[in-house]
Amino acid sequence: MSLQDKYKQLIDAANAGGVSNLQVREQGNALYIDGSAPDGATKDKLWDVYGQIDPDFRAGDVVMNINVAASEGTKAKVTTDKTNLNIRKGPGTDQPIVGKAAHNEIVTMLSKTNDQWWLIKTDAGEEGYAFAQYLSPQ
Amino acid sequence: MKIIKNFFVIFLMTSTLLFSCKPKDSDIQANIEEKMKSMPGISVTVNDGVATLTGECKDEAAKDEATASAKDVKGVNSVVNNCSVTPAPAVVQQAPVVVNADAALMSGVTDATKDFPTVKTDVKDGVITLTGDIKRADLKNLMMSLNTLKPKKIENKLTIK
Numbered sequence: 282m283s284l285q286d287k288y289k290q291l292i293d294a295a296n297a298g299g300v301s302n303l304q305v306r307e308q309g310n311a312l313y314i315d316g317s318a319p320d321g322a323t324k325d326k327l328w329d330v331y332g333q334i335d336p337d338f339r340a341g342d343v344v345m346n347i348n349v350a351a352s353e354g355t356k357a358k359v360t361t362d363k364t365n366l367n368i369r370k371g372p373g374t375d376q377p378i379v380g381k382a383a384h385n386e387i388v389t390m391l392s393k394t395n396d397q398w399w400l401i402k403t404d405a406g407e408e409g410y411a412f413a414q415y416l417s418p419q
Numbered sequence: 420m421k422i423i424k425n426f427f428v429i430f431l432m433t434s435t436l437l438f439s440c441k442p443k444d445s446d447i448q449a450n451i452e453e454k455m456k457s458m459p460g461i462s463v464t465v466n467d468g469v470a471t472l473t474g475e476c477k478d479e480a481a482k483d484e485a486t487a488s489a490k491d492v493k494g495v496n497s498v499v500n501n502c503s504v505t506p507a508p509a510v511v512q513q514a515p516v517v518v519n520a521d522a523a524l525m526s527g528v529t530d531a532t533k534d535f536p537t538v539k540t541d542v543k544d545g546v547i548t549l550t551g552d553i554k555r556a557d558l559k560n561l562m563m564s565l566n567t568l569k570p571k572k573i574e575n576k577l578t579i580k
Contacts, residue, residue: 304513304514305515306515308516309505311572312447313516315514321429324563326561328562330561337558337575337579338558338562338573338575339570339575342576343573344566344569344570344571344572344573345566346566346567348567349492373526373530374533375526375529396567396568397527397528397531397564397567412530412531412564413567414531414563414567
């Protein structure tokens with residue numbers, strides 16, 4: 282069974298969820314899925330489908346890089362577990378912390394440095410880089 | 420008694436003759452629909468023995484097949500096939516798979532695992548290997564951020580608590 286068959290449900294869900302620039306490629310025993318989801322809920326749903334096919338993500342046969350489409354000026358919610366989100370001087374955890382955004386606070390995305398780090402600004406005027414995993418575009 | 424029996428036979432014969440001469444449009448339609456069960460997306464209407472097909476066919480061959488198949492049905496005088504042919508989806512140019520260099524992966528992995536101190540990581544030839552342990556509730560979040568780093572593969576050997 283090819284990986285595209287094994288993960289057919291996931292690929293179908295990505296198509297149905299309106300993921301743009303969807304790329305699905307099988308290479309060297311791994312399936313690479315890239316694309317841009319219209320919102321955080323769609324991305325979350327895809328990860329749930331992935332988790333149903335491969336419980337606990339043990340198989341190591343998928344690399345799914347689905348980001349959430351967000352343009353400059355997009356409002357994003359801080360979706361940490363419960364803690365504050367660090368705002369740093371540069372894109373990296375080795376960078377000094379210059380501010381904090383509270384759990385569930387709404388911040389503004391200024392630019393995407395990469396899929397991991399976004400430049401954000403809080404309503405209080407604090408500006409810096411935050412880890413994108415904890416930001417959910419609204 | 421015999422007369423009644425004769426009447427009955429005559430009645431049967433005439434009715435059979437009547438029906439076999441000219442099947443009803445609704446019966447023809449049902450027969451065509453039955454035959455075209457394997458071709459979803461096509462609807463049939465029959466009027467005075469003229470079958471009209473509408474809907475979508477996946478290609479010209481499927482459209483011809485639908486016409487032929489409807490024509491075969493008893494009572495069909497002609498077939499008007501108004502089905503549209505679905506254009507083949509444009510072939511999307513597939514971008515090659517990008518795998519980041521180990522150094523970039525390493526710094527990304529450090530950032531992604533900062534909040535999970537019990538997770539140990541190793542990066543080699545594009546493969547991220549995870550050992551140590553993690554809470555089940557955190558696993559998805561960790562995997563989500565590691566998957567954005569463009570690794571070749573993620574080996575999850577974590578003990579899930």
